[in-house]
Amino acid sequence: MTTTTTTSERSLLAEVSAGTDFNAQACMNCGVCTSVCPMGIDMLPRKLFHLVVLGEREEVLRNTEAVYSCLLCRMCEVSCPADVKITANVRALRHYLNHHVLGV
Amino acid sequence: MPLPTSTVIGMLSDNLRLRGSVLPLGKRRTSSWADGLNIPEGGHTVLYTGLTYQLMPYLESLSAAQNKLGAAMPERLAALGRPVNRLVNIAGLMAWPSREKRRHYDRILGDIVAVLRSAGVEFGYLYGDDLYSGALVHDYGEDEVVRIHGRRIRDVLRAAGVQEVITIDPHTTNMLRSVLPQLVDGFTVQVRHYLEVLADRNPLPRRDLGQELAVHDSCLMARAENVVEAPRALLRAAGSVVLDPEHARDITWCCGGPVESLYPEKAHANARTRVAQLRGTAPEAVTMCPICLVNLRGAANGSMRLQDISHYLRRAYT
Numbered sequence: 414m415t416t417t418t419t420t421s422e423r424s425l426l427a428e429v430s431a432g433t434d435f436n437a438q439a440c441m442n443c444g445v446c447t448s449v450c451p452m453g454i455d456m457l458p459r460k461l462f463h464l465v466v467l468g469e470r471e472e473v474l475r476n477t478e479a480v481y482s483c484l485l486c487r488m489c490e491v492s493c494p495a496d497v498k499i500t501a502n503v504r505a506l507r508h509y510l511n512h513h514v515l516g517v
Numbered sequence: 518m519p520l521p522t523s524t525v526i527g528m529l530s531d532n533l534r535l536r537g538s539v540l541p542l543g544k545r546r547t548s549s550w551a552d553g554l555n556i557p558e559g560g561h562t563v564l565y566t567g568l569t570y571q572l573m574p575y576l577e578s579l580s581a582a583q584n585k586l587g588a589a590m591p592e593r594l595a596a597l598g599r600p601v602n603r604l605v606n607i608a609g610l611m612a613w614p615s616r617e618k619r620r621h622y623d624r625i626l627g628d629i630v631a632v633l634r635s636a637g638v639e640f641g642y643l644y645g646d647d648l649y650s651g652a653l654v655h656d657y658g659e660d661e662v663v664r665i666h667g668r669r670i671r672d673v674l675r676a677a678g679v680q681e682v683i684t685i686d687p688h689t690t691n692m693l694r695s696v697l698p699q700l701v702d703g704f705t706v707q708v709r710h711y712l713e714v715l716a717d718r719n720p721l722p723r724r725d726l727g728q729e730l731a732v733h734d735s736c737l738m739a740r741a742e743n744v745v746e747a748p749r750a751l752l753r754a755a756g757s758v759v760l761d762p763e764h765a766r767d768i769t770w771c772c773g774g775p776v777e778s779l780y781p782e783k784a785h786a787n788a789r790t791r792v793a794q795l796r797g798t799a800p801e802a803v804t805m806c807p808i809c810l811v812n813l814r815g816a817a818n819g820s821m822r823l824q825d826i827s828h829y830l831r832r833a834y835t
Contacts, residue, residue, distance in 0.1 A: 516523055
């Protein structure tokens with residue numbers, strides 16, 4: 414995993430969060446979201462959101478397929494004990510990737 | 518193989534921003550289902566389709582064409598799709614469903630109108646001003662484009678003096694009731710799904726359905742809009758034995774449809790899992806979303822019967 418600085422942490426989180434309800438910091442890493450995901454996406458949401466919070470941009474970019482494979486079905490969201498807005502967070506990540514990586 | 522992610526999202530987003538729909542079709546094509554039904558134009562309360570049912574045969578046809586094209590097209594050529602689409606409505610030109618497919622979805626809309634009328638509900642329709650909800654572009658995180666489009670919907674509703682809309686699919690219901698009021702200033706119209714409207718009226722059934730039906734809840738209906746009891750109450754009152762499959766109500770299992778345009782294989786795998794759950798419950802299942810209907814039918818491949826709920830409600834209540 415890439416070594417990051419406090420500046421990059423702030424910058425990735427700030428970029429993804431800009432103008433959105435991104436609240437991945439509320440995640441307690443309990444893993445309920447992963448266990449109920451009908452797509453069996455292991456990376457989303459807890460690991461990927463955590464990478465954003467840590468500023469691990471390259472690692473996030475390596476997992477773009479997981480971001481776009483999410484069904485936004487909310488099974489994880491209704492099960493989350495920390496009330497993380499998982500679908501809003503996924504949409505915020507998509508917006509970031511659309512404009513900073515994919516050139517949409 | 519689908520087209521590249523950036524091309525798909527870019528084209529959908531451009532189409533909504535420039536042409537008002539992810540798959541721009543002429544106003545006649547999207548409103549002709551109402552021909553001969555004598556629905557008044559506009560009014561205090563309107564049936565708002567958001568075009569989801571009308572778009573389905575075209576999206577099915579486009580998806581098939583896109584997958585063929587994606588497999589045959591070099592990456593550099595695929596990347597040209599978006600700039601060319603800004604000038605020419607490529608999606609509209611590629612999507613040509615059969616008349617039979619279009620009639621199938623038109624019939625669902627006609628069934629919904631018949632059931633509402635039979636229950637004494639009065640409503641108008643906006644015809645060419647019944648606009649797409651923006652749901653797919655919202656899913657991809659393009660809120661600025663959705664906001665621009667949401668203002669169009671707000672302005673159309675205002676200009677027609679609409680105070681209340683009756684929606685017919687989960688995605689339009691969610692957009693108009695929960696998303697657009699957060700994104701667009703002054704988006705204050707009252708929104709109710711037609712199943713909620715019908716259940717409130719508590720209509721008397723005219724025929725007994727007398728059959729076992731598995732209910733497939735849509736994710737948005739069950740987990741975002743809390744429309745769970747209304748469909749069950751209407752089917753039960755009409756003599757159906759309503760059965761919940763493994764994963765029902767607020768833990769319903771997604772049909773896979775939302776990732777169909779980017780990852781069709783993943784969408785199909787998810788749909789096959791859901792069909793197995795439904796088939797293990799009853800030989801016949803009810804859907805409330807055209808996207809669910811298409812994906813589950815595709816996965817079932819004739820192994821079970823899947824119908825939109827309006828099919829049963831028309832039989833029972835009209």
